[in-house]
Amino acid sequence: MSYVETVQGSADSDNYQFNLGDGELVIDEVSNNPGAEDVLRFGEGILPWELEVRRQGLDLHLVHINGTDSVVVRNWFSSTDASATFSTDSTLERIEFFDGWLWTPSDIALLGVTSRGSEAADRLSGWSGNDHMFGEGGNDVLDAGAGSNRLYGGAGNDVLKVSATATYNSLEGGTGNDTLIGSHNSDTYVFNLGDGVDVIKELGSNTDAVDTLFLGPDITPGDIELRKVGQNLEIVHHNGADKVVVSNWFSSTGSAAAFSTTSTLERIMFANPGSEWPQQQEWTLQNIAEMGVVSRGSEGDDTLMGWSGNDHMFGEAGNDVLDAGSGRNDLYGGAGDDLLKVSTAAADNYFEGGAGNDTLIGSHNNDTYVFGVGSGVDVIKESGNNSGAEDVLLLDSSIYEPWDIELRKVGQNLEIVHSNGTDKMVVSNWFTSTGSAAGFSTTSTLERIVFTNSGSDWTQQREWTLQNIAEMGVVSRGSEGDDTLRGWLGNDHMFGEAGNDLLDAGSGRNSLFGGDGDDLLKVSTAAADNYFEGGAGNDTLIGSHNNDTYVFGVGSGVDVIKESGNNSGAEDVLLLDSSIYEPWDIELRKVGQNLEIVHSNGTDKMVVSNWFTSTGSAAGFSTTSTLERIVFTNSGSDWTQQREWTLQNIAEMGVVSRGSEGDDTLRGWLGNDHMHGEDGNDVLDAGSGRNALFGGEGNDLLKVSAAATDNYFEGGAGNDTLIGSRNSDTYVFDAGSAVDVIKELGSNSGTVDYIQFGAGIDEGDLWFERSANDLVIRSLDGSDQVSIADWYSRTSAKVEVIQLVDGKQLLESQVQSLVDAMASFGVAPGETVSLSAGQQQQLDMVLAANWV
Known part of the structure; x- marks a missing residue:
């Protein structure tokens, strides 16, 4: 042809x-x-x-x-x-x-039939059979229709698509930003290094359809990051320029999203598996779910939503929200005030808030939180309640020593506070309540706090368990204002700081420091081995039924101890700190039912409530409210052999009662007393024991019980009544003492009672006379006198010895000689004595014969 x-x-x-x-x-x-x-x-x-x-x-x-x-x-x-x-x-x-x-x-x-474009923008249409389509240069549209097709976009931003019924298609966008639209059946997408940004819109819904992304020989698994962006999966190369976006890979944009049943690719295959990937040349959906997908924020404020599988989320800068949903997840907030959270069903999660004040919301399963210097103030909201779940706080290597960290109870929260004062981790609802009976929550605690940097002194223990924390105790700190601090049922270290504060440590072993201000420090009755230091101000310290230690010193103000220890073997101690140098700086006083430990400066004292069993003079030491020891931490120059006072020491030393400038009624106790009425018309009732009573000015009544022994009475100025015991008593009378009355009860065998006249009074100054049944010993002018009631009617009422300052004594048996001699001079009772020289000579002979 x-x-x-x-x-x-x-x-x-x-x-x-x-x-x-x-x-x-x-x-x-x-x-x-x-x-x-x-x-x-x-x-x-x-x-x-x-x-x-x-x-x-x-x-x-x-x-x-x-x-x-x-x-x-x-x-x-x-x-x-x-x-x-x-x-x-x-x-x-x-x-x-x-x-x-x-x-x-x-x-x-x-x-198959081939369609070829030009270097310009082309629109190529295939047909219902198989196609081989080449867009070449330009921004092309390649539409292959049905059949089994191969589409090559070439250079330019191309659209490559097949019909929904097409099968076994291969789509390769080439260089440029391409859109690849697949079918309901098996599709293969090819992406090579330098291809730019391609978008896959996959429609596969037919059973057994397998869609594949084939990554070329210059791409290894180590080069690729899988990201969730909205509802899409992005397969991103680390060069920052190349990526594949699979549209609607996920069922939704939210964190409950799953893999879509239509829009996912069943496989991602590597032509070059890389040296680190020798055994696996593909990632299946299961592999991707296990590896997890990445979500990355920008430098601004982002909201990133993960999915129901594993996530790796990076907020970067800005105030971001990272919601990983369920799965096993790693969340990194980056700089800014971020919210990082997972669902309660998530497991084995890792949270790192980064710089800024972040909120981290955990799951019911294992969660790990990371904190370090520069992290700011982060808040953990932990809800783990599944059996065997373990939540951990990792303190990173920037935290070098355990003493850099202080564990604090603030309300219902535990705060893990760094010593720099700016960084802390707050675990919400760690405690079951805000009150002092709170325990560890069964859902909101972290089971371990781990130091990743062991530190120089931390070689044997790199973590704190709940048991360690309970033993170490947690800290509560007040502000410069008035605070109410409540501990928990474990060990507490409480610091009120300034202001009028309430510190309630509950049970456990506790240390309470009130600081400045008028504070109330207390523990529960079940607490044990507690330490109280009220600090400056007038404080109230309420102890337990067990061992309590109270600290007091110069500048402490007026503190009150309310001690209720009644457990067998419990020992309560008052430590007098080194500011109290000598024991004579301290005076022990009975005031009502209380014991006051009073410093000589007149401003500082410790009041132990209800130390005595009653306010009366028959009171004993309480079995519940006393302190077993008072200890001087500074031994002082004369205190080298004894640095503490026991109850026995206190009973032997005796306690002091002091009146005011007015009329007072002072009651001692059944032990030894030192009583000072001071001014006013006072009643001093020392009860039993060995006692010293000083009435001071005013018309006073000084008395002891009949069983008291070795008592000392000094009425002072004023008309006083001195009531002695059945044992040895000493009555002191000075010039200017006015008119005193002695009522002596002495009847016990071997007892000796004394009247001691003070300085400036000698035998020639005293006039003895009888007044009814009383013996009166008075000054010559009658201004001062002492009467011994019932001297002539009751033998037990007599005083055995009358003494002068110079040591001369007049025995009871010699008294009548002076009474008779002085009566012979005809001086009327109470009248001023004025004797002639002969009478005085006669009297001097009698005095010389009896005063020896």
């Missing part, structure tokens, strides 16, 4: 011959008769694999590889769009090759 550029076929069978070198043959076939068969025969030298079957519009092009020979069959396709089929009129039924090869339309459909 000779060369024909265009050939018009008939409605019947036509034969077309094309040989190598014929140029271009255009066939316009119109066969439509039944049974008609049109045939194209290629001559010698043209082989099937040397031809490319192309579609251009409605036409089929058979193009030889020499670039000059081709056959065009017009209107081979039924339409120009991607839904086109073979035309029933214009196709050739057979294409024959000289070597016996044969192509039918079915063979061509199976081999």
Whole structure:
């Protein structure tokens, strides 16, 4: 056949011959008769694999590889769009090759038809059969329709798509930012280094369909980060320029999202698995779920939502929200005030808030929180309540020593506070309540606090368990104002600081420091081994039924101890600190039912409430409210052998009672007393024991019980009544003492009572006379006198010895000699004594004979 550029076929069978070198043959076939068969025969030298079957519009092009020979069959396709089929009129039924090869339309459909674009922007449409599409340069649209198709976008920002019914498609966007739209069946997407940003829109929903992303040989697993951005999965190369976005990979944008049943890819395959990935060349959905996906924020404020599987979330700068949902998750807030949270069902989570004040919300399972210098103020809201769950706080290497950390109870929270004063971790609701009966919460605590840097002194223990924390105790700190601090049922260290504070440590072993101000420090009765230091101000310290230690010193003010210790073997101690240097700086006083430990400076004292069993003079030491020891921490110059006072020491030393400038009633106790009425008309009742009573000015009544022994009475100025015991008593009378009355009860064998006259009084100054049954010893002018009641009516009322300062004594048996001698001079009772020289000479002889 000779060369024909265009050939018009008939409605019947036509034969077309094309040989190598014929140029271009255009066939316009119109066969439509039944049974008609049109045939194209290629001559010698043209082989099937040397031809490319192309579609251009409605036409089929058979193009030889020499670039000059081709056959065009017009209107081979039924339409120009991607839904086109073979035309029933214009196709050739057979294409024959000289070597016996044969192509039918079915063979061509199976081999696929090629569409090629230009360097410009092209719109290429395939057909309902298989396609091979090449966009080449420019921003192209490649629409392959149905069939099994291969699409290559080439350079430019291209759209590559197939119909939903297409199957076994391969889409390769090439360089540029491309959009690849898959089918309901198996699709393969190819991405190479340098391809830019490609978007996959996958529709696969047919059972057993497997969609694959194939990453080229220059991409290894170590180069790739899988990210969740909204509802999409981004496969991001570390070069920052290349990534694949799979649209709607996740079922929603929220943190409860799962893998979509239609839009995921079942596999991501690596042409180069990399040196670190020798055994695995692909990531399945299960692999991706296990590895987890990444969410990354920007330098601004971001809200990042994970999914129901594993997440790795990075907020970066800004005030971010990171919500990882369930799964196993790592959350890094970065700089800014961030919220990091997971669902209660999440497990094995890791939280690192970063710089800024962050809130970290954990799960019901294992959670790990990280904190260090520069982290700011972070808050943990932990809700772990699953059996066996363990929550851990990791203190990073910037925290070098355990003493850099202080554990504080603030309300219901535990604060892990760094010594720099700016960084702390707050664990919300660590305690069951804000009150002092609070325990550790069963849901909101962390089971361990771990030091990742052991520190120089921490080689044996690098973590604190709940038991360690309970033993170490937690701290409560007040402010410069008035605070109410409540501890818990474990050990507490409480510091009120300034202000009028309430410190309630509850049970446990506790240390309470009130600081400045008028404070109330207390523990429960079940607390043990407690330490109280009220500090400056007037403080109240309420102890337990067990061992309590109270500290007092110069500057402490007026503190009150309310001690209730009644457990067997309990020992309560008052420590007098080093500011109290000598024991004589301290005076022990009974005031009502209380014991006051009073410093000589007149401003500082410790009051122990209800030390005595009653306010009366028959009171003993209470079995519940006393302190077993008072200890001097500074031994003092004369205190080298004894640094403490026991109850026995106190009983032997005796306690002091002091009146005021007014009328007082002072009652001692059944032990030794030192009583000072001071001014006013006072009653001093020392009870039993060995006692010293000083009435002071005023008309006073000084008395002891009949069982008291070795008592000392000094009425002082004023008309006083001194009531002695059945044992030895000493009564002191000084010039100016006025009119005193002694009522002596002495009847016990071997007892000796004394009247001692003070300085300036000698035997010549005293006048003895009888007044009814009383013995009166008075001054010569009658201004001072002492009467011994019932001297003449009762032997037990007599005083055995009357003494002068110079040591001279007048015995009871010699008294009557002086009474008789003085009565002979006719001086009326109470009258001023004025004797003649002879009378005085006579009296001096009597005095000399009896005063020895």
